[in-house]
Amino acid sequence: MANLGGMTSASAPTSFRFLHAADLHLDSPLRGLSTYPGAPADRLRQATRDAFAALVDAALIHEVRFVLLAGDLFDGEWQDYNSGLWFLSQLRRLTTSGIRVFVIRGNHDAESKVASRLSWPDGVTEFKSKKAHTVLLEDLGVAIHGQSYREPHVMENLALGYPDAHPEFLNIGLLHSGLEGYEGHGTYAPCTLDDLRARGYDYWALGHIHQRQVVSEEPWVVFPGNIQGRHVRETGPKGATLVHVQEGAIERLEPITVDVARWAVLDVDLAGATSESEALLCLDRELRSAAQTAGDRQLAVRVVLGGATALDPLLRTETHRMTQEIRARAAAVSDDIWIEQLKIRTSLPPDATSGEASDDTLTAFAARLHHIELPADVLDGMARELQKLSVKLPPAVRERIDPASPNALRAALPEARDFLAALLRAGDDEAEAEEPA
Structure with a gap:
């Protein structure tokens, strides 16, 4: 490693701490929140x-x-x-206390996307985009190397152009990159772990991946995650990484949690539940546990009901009523819980479907729905029709399904089949109940 334990000055401290954060996404618009009933939109945007x-x-x-x-x-x-202006006021809180700040731009705030209108306070350094360069902190024996994005879509391997490690300094690389192979994230400034190791740095302070991850310890390659979850795909605690330096070397990392609102997906197993009240008791336990974990934060929850249960037809045909019931339960647990959505992933127990071989029952027809597959030409036609009608769909629906995509329709087909099957089963059950004894 580049840090050999020595310092450039006898007075340079060998033990100190620094903080690594990324992906602030300040004032993220969080589009679509207003379409959800009771959404704490203002609180989440703040x-x-x-x-x-x-x-x-x-x-x-x-x-x-x-x-x-x-x-x-x-x-x-x-x-x-x-x-x-608000961002600068927060930076001044740091710099007036003697804390220096080092900034790079990523794909969301590239120089061409967010105009350079900030006059940085003394003590703030922004690495420019023309090429990677180095700032030496002589008093700490630290060399920080970094480069900003000029354009949002940077497809070149920026890491290859970073300067060589500075001898006898603690070397830190500041880079916005998803490395390679992270599903669900755009490919920006792609590079490999070997590319980073080749620079000889002690610590790579990365950004772009919103989930905290320590990729490597030799050298340290770290994604701190974003500081605040913005939607249901960004669940759990969010924050930054506190790095402890001891005798000129990185001793340990410490996650620091700073989020003020938290997203959660509650998977509630209703296996064996036979009554609505029993199902709601299961949900109550999960809600209370989630609220305790979140502390005093705003908690935005997606509830997913799963498991093999005789309640499957009821849950699928009365989803709207169940959603309102769950929201009422959540409000009873805490004023800070908001139910974003209810998803039904239940199924009927095997013993409830054993009689589905009969061809003269609605239940048998419902069972056969699971074997139906729509040909590609039919899906293409449906996609064209849905695209024409999509202007009438609520924004929240349009965000979840691409009306022009046959693949989106294909992905939605299993849920549609399950709903129709549950509807038919419910009808079958009602008919049996009306037969004379």
Whole structure:
């Protein structure tokens, strides 16, 4: 490694802390929230600012010597100049306390996307996009190497152009990149772990992947995750990484949680449940556990009911009523819980479907639905028809399904079949109940 334990000055401290954060996405618009009943839209939109303010608090509390911000500070061009002014006011809280800040831009806040209208306070350094360069912190024996994005779509391997490690300094690379092979994330500044190791640095402070991950310990290659979850695909605690340096070498990492609102997916197993009240008791336990884990944060929850249960037909045919019942239960647990959506993933127990071989029952017809596959030409035609009708769909629905995509329809087909099968079973059960004894 580049750090050989020596320092450039006898007075340089060998033990200190620094904070690594990324993907602030300040003032992220969170489109579509207004379409959800009872959504705490204002509170969730404010959450990115509140989380960054909490990050600044953490830096001050832990008395870090510098803060690294590894790209995507903003979600795109500002809608309001006050966004920049507010951000600068938070940076001044750091710099006036002697904490230096080092910034790069990523795909969301590239130089061409968010105009360079900020006059950085003294103590803030933004790495430019022309090429990677190095800032030496002589007083700490630290060399920080970084490069910003000029354009949002950077397809070149920026890591290959980073400077060589500075001898006898603790070398840190600041880079916005998803490396290679992260499903669900766009490919930006792709590189391999070997590319990073070849630079000889001690720590790579990465951004772009929103889930905290320590990719490597030799050298340290770290995604701190984003500081605030913005939708249901960004669940769990969010924050930054506090890095402890001891005798000129990185001793350990410590996750710091700063999110003020949290997203969660509650998988509730209703296997064996035979009554609605029993199902709701299972849900109550899960809601209370989630609320306890979230503390005093706003909690946005997607409830997924699963398992083999005789309640399957009821849950599928009365989803709207069950959603309202669950929202009422959540409100009884805490005013800070909001139910984003209810998903039904249940099935009938095997013994409830054993009689489905009879051809003269609605239940048998429902069972046969599971073997139906729509040909590609039929799906193409349906996609064209749905695209014409999509302007009438609520925004929340349009966000979940691409009306022009046959693949989206194909993915939705199993759920549609399950709903129709449950509807037919419910009808079959009602008919049996009406027969004379």
